[in-house]
Amino acid sequence: MAMPPPHFLDPMIFVPEILFTVIAVVFCFVIYFRTKESYELTKYEGIRYFRGAFLFFGLSYLLRFVFGLLRFSTIAFDVIIPRQMFAFLFILPLGYFSTVGILYLIFGSVWKKFNNKKMLLIGHLAAVLLTIISFVTRSPRTLLWLQTALLVLAVVLVFFLHKKDKKITGMKLLYILVSMLWLINMWIIDERRPFPFEVEIVFRAVSLVVFIIIYHKISKWVR
Amino acid sequence: MNRKRDRLGVIHAILRIVNDHHNSIKPTPLLRKSNLSSSSFAEYYSELISKELVKEIKDEKGNKYVTLTDKGFKYLEKYKLILGFIDEFEL
Numbered sequence: 001m002a003m004p005p006p007h008f009l010d011p012m013i014f015v016p017e018i019l020f021t022v023i024a025v026v027f028c029f030v031i032y033f034r035t036k037e038s039y040e041l042t043k044y045e046g047i048r049y050f051r052g053a054f055l056f057f058g059l060s061y062l063l064r065f066v067f068g069l070l071r072f073s074t075i076a077f078d079v080i081i082p083r084q085m086f087a088f089l090f091i092l093p094l095g096y097f098s099t100v101g102i103l104y105l106i107f108g109s110v111w112k113k114f115n116n117k118k119m120l121l122i123g124h125l126a127a128v129l130l131t132i133i134s135f136v137t138r139s140p141r142t143l144l145w146l147q148t149a150l151l152v153l154a155v156v157l158v159f160f161l162h163k164k165d166k167k168i169t170g171m172k173l174l175y176i177l178v179s180m181l182w183l184i185n186m187w188i189i190d191e192r193r194p195f196p197f198e199v200e201i202v203f204r205a206v207s208l209v210v211f212i213i214i215y216h217k218i219s220k221w222v223r
Numbered sequence: 224m225n226r227k228r229d230r231l232g233v234i235h236a237i238l239r240i241v242n243d244h245h246n247s248i249k250p251t252p253l254l255r256k257s258n259l260s261s262s263s264f265a266e267y268y269s270e271l272i273s274k275e276l277v278k279e280i281k282d283e284k285g286n287k288y289v290t291l292t293d294k295g296f297k298y299l300e301k302y303k304l305i306l307g308f309i310d311e312f313e314l
Contacts, residue, residue, distance in 0.1 A: 038305045041298045042231055043274065046314025047305075108314050171313045221308035 013197070017189075020204040021065040027211035028058030034222045045116060049108035056101035057182060063094045067140070068189035095131035095143045098186075102147060102179045103127060106154045109172055113161055126150070144186050151179050174210065181207040233259070233267060234276070235302045238295050241277060247288045250279075271295075 031054040039047045067090040103123040111119065130150065134143035155176055162172070185207060188200050195203070240256045241248055248256075254264045271277045276295040280288050291299075308314075 035308075037297075038301070038308055041276075041294065041301060042234075042305060044231065044305075044309065044314070046309060046312075050312060050314055108312070169313060171311075217311055218308070221304045221311060223304065 016201060016204060017065065017068070020208065021061055023208055024061045024211060025058050027208075027215055028054045028061065031211075031215060031218060032058065034218060038222060045111050046108055049104045049111060053101050053104035053108065053178075056097045056104060057178070060094060060098035060101055060182065061185075063090060063097065064186060064189060066090075067094060091134050091138070091140060091143060092131055094140070095134045096127050098143075098182060099127035099130050099147060099150065100124065102151060102154070102182065105175045105179055106158065109175060110158060110161055140186070141190065144183060144190075147186075148183055151176070151183065154179075174214070177210055178214075181210060231302075231306070233257075234271065235299070237267060237271065238276060238291060238299050241289055241291050241295070242299060246290050247280075250287060250289055253289055 032051045035047060035051040038044075039051060070090075100123070103126065107119060107123060130143065130146045133146060134140065158172060158176075181203065184203050187194055188203065193200075237253065237257050240253055244252075250268070253268075254261065257264055257267075259267065272279070274294070275292050276298055277289050278292050280290055282288065
């Protein structure tokens with residue numbers, strides 16, 4: 001009896017996944033490169049964090065796709081890749097890039113309130129720590145839980161910092177949404193696939209709409 | 224307006240002064256017209272030189288003049304757009 005195709009490699013899953021990845025990565029990199037001139041002229045820290053976040057998210061979405069592809073290919077084609085190799089090849093860079101991406105988005109809206117050098121140092125140390133914990137446990141799921149906790153902490157921090165000046169704006173919520181969608185999109189490629197296919201498609205569509213909104217807003221100012 | 228944002232504004236003001244003087248002004252009148260203290264001006268001035276927004280040239284008599292570089296002109300041209308970008312994204 002023929003085996004059913006594995007989930008990720010099913011064309012119904014694979015085609016939207018590859019389309020989503022290509023569009024998301026292209027938007028992230030375009031946002032990064034289109035803001036290059038603004039940063040180089042001003043060396044403004046806020047712009048630095050903003051574009052850095054999209055560079056790291058772009059790299060993370062790219063790695064996420066390769067990770068999903070390789071992981072399910074091993075199931076489909078009976079190829080054995082040692083868990084340690086997986087952890088080394090993917091959890092290390094994926095953990096670091098995506099954590100820095102989330103942190104840079106947060107830094108973009110709070111950098112004026114902190115000592116920048118210390119904030120950067122602590123941010124990178126936190127990213128390294130999260131990555132090491134995920135690497136030691138060899139589990140992308142650990143990374144997801146840790147990043148979720150980090151995001152919750154960051155949201156509380158942003159709300160606390162801006163509570164007095166009542167500056168919880170749509171843009172800050174958009175940044176939180178970008179980070180949340182990253183986490184949801186990582187859950188989508190988890191082995192257990194927690195969401196039905198239709199819900200996955202909705203999440204991907206929402207993610208792309210968010211990237212398009214950001215790109216559209218940038219286009220008004222960066223010519 | 225926060226301090227960092229002010230910094231962009233001060234740089235813009237200094238570049239505007241140079242530009243308004245046919246892209247050639249001596250450092251002392253530039254200091255006077257910028258309405259900055261000597262120490263602040265020195266700080267901004269060295270930043271402008273290091274970021275290659277302005278450069279110093281000397282005439283035959285050895286007098287020093289400040290002129291805008293291509294990057295300096297670009298800064299003046301893009302300033303409002305960059306501020307718009309910073310405001311829109313609350314950076």
